[in-house]
Amino acid sequence: MTDIRIRKAARPRTLRGPAATSLRVEPRALLGGLLLVAATLVLAVVLIGTGDFEIAPGDVVRTLLGDGTPADDFIVNDLRLPRVLVAILVGAALGMSGAVFQSVSRNPLGSPDLLGFGYGSAVGALVVITVFKGGATEVALGAVVGGVLTGAVVYLLAYKKGIHGYRLVLVGIGASAVLVAVIQYLIAKAQLIEATRAMVWLTGSLAGRDWAQVWPLLAACAVLFPLVLGQGRALRVIEMGDDAAYALGVPVERTRMLLMLAAVLLTTAAAAAAGPISFVALAAPQLARRLTRSPGSNLLTGALMGTVLLLASDLASQRAFGADQLPVGVVTGLVGGVYLLWLLVMERRAGRV
């Protein structure tokens, strides 16, 4: 493993170990992934140090390792670390589910938000907020129920001798239309105070997230990430078309159902923890693909990119507008959109399409 030289746009190569084991390595994807991990760590440390009470990065690291002052320890470990962990996990969950859906629907715009799953969570949460006037835990539960129900309904409605990418997209459009209308109706009918709460939830925010949000999210990610990554190779074969995939021995329908289920659960877990943060699921896989220049679904790099995008947005929001002035969901669009535009322009200049 030590002797991998990394070159620009190098071809994938295969490392062979003893006894017929082998590992396919794409140097650029590997480099991109490592860069993203490094960016995540740096951003996380800076973000923990940012706020009304600034802490130098060195002190943050020292506190995280367990020998900081008691005051730093409280601020870092009790207040800011859980928030940053939520951001990391939510970003990764959104990035990965976006990569899955874009691959399954074979459409670069086929993110879970546009196919209605994000809106499903929102309807669930809004019903709890406006009708039952529930607290934070009930709202999160409502988001999960709404998201999963929407996922099941869309899957069943799109099922007709198997799931066809095009039909999935169209059913998703129809479902989104209905769900958005329900959201607008609920907000229009609600009392002002609940409507305001609903609007705040709908923007997606990381403010005030603590360990209570981290644990369920972490559990969901710990189960679902390996599940999705394990199907990565099958997903790549399915991109060649259903017939080719069947011929190559991939159980297409089962794989697709498993992947969609996992992706829906990831989206709803993220929404339950931080609200429907927009654009990460759509942009992260596209950004990752352009960074690694690797074909295929970029599941892992998509997840890492989602994390970096969310952390960077949170940092930008806090630095530019002050702590918790602007919900992070507002800034993700700004940061991700500008970054994607920049990449598109760069690509064009480099003559790639």
Added chain:
Amino acid sequence: MLAESPPETEPGAPESGAPAPAVARPGHGRRAAGLLIVLAALALVAVASIAVGAKAMPLADVWHGLFHYSGTTNDVVVRDLRVPRTVLGVMVGLGLGLSGAVMQALTRNPLAEPGILGVNAGAAAAVVSAISFLGASTLTEFVWWAFLGAAVVSAAVYVLGGSRSATPVRLALAGTAASAALVGYINAVQLMDSKALDKLRFWTVGSLASATMDTVRQVAPFLLAGALLALVLGRPLNAMAMGDDTARALGAHLTRTRITAMAAITLLCGAATAACGPIVFVGLMIPHLARLVTGPDMRWVLAYSAVLSPVLLLGADVIGRVVTRPAELQVGIVTALIGGPVFIYLVRRKRMAQL
């Protein structure tokens, strides 16, 4: 592609002039008849839109208000409220449907709606900036700002999407990215400046309720120009549906067609958005419904979209006025609540004509 589409429709086949006369091909005959039925439905819905509302009114009074105006309360309601609203509904519906059809053909993406080029976001961003920094306050001012924003942003998206070397995917991505960035900007300004939020609330609801003849007159020229541009695009878009290389080989001018299409979308969707705020799903769903009936021939898809879309919009508006009388449900909400399930039903029942 469509299960029962006649085999003899080759899109972009070298035939001369406008769509052949209805008798020349059986397929054309059936589609022309269908178009007449939809037109009749439009007339019916338009009458309903004038006759039905918060104030119950006998048909005789409607007739009186339209043709023998004498200033009674009912006459004023008909002339000054319901007629402008109906006319604007037809125009906006036409704009949304046509621009949606052109947009999906241009990007070859079934998820594309006219707003994806950044038209809606550009319009809203310009209106927000005008309110917040220049103190604009009336709806008539908003219309011009909305237009300016829509035009600037869609031109920028075209350039960023690669202008001459634009591909459908790059255009769609550039538009989505620009929209996302602008929506971030809009939300940020709104959160910082509550005055802007308060004024913009009335514009972003996506409603026909505030229609006046002034609004109609303001946006009519743009919608007309956009509609003309869109209708001549049928044949080149047919050729482009087969892929850029084939289209070029068939003699279509790719760059010219793309620029014309972008101009048409900006005019149509920009005017519609400026007049009554963003109404999203009409432009997304209607072209799919049209393709269900017509198959992939863009000339017919455009014609059907132009007529089907006002039927849906006006119909939804009428229903929105009736169900919660005397209050109203916004047309955007009703459109989606009715259109969504119907759309899913149709998607399941038939084999979709793909782009």
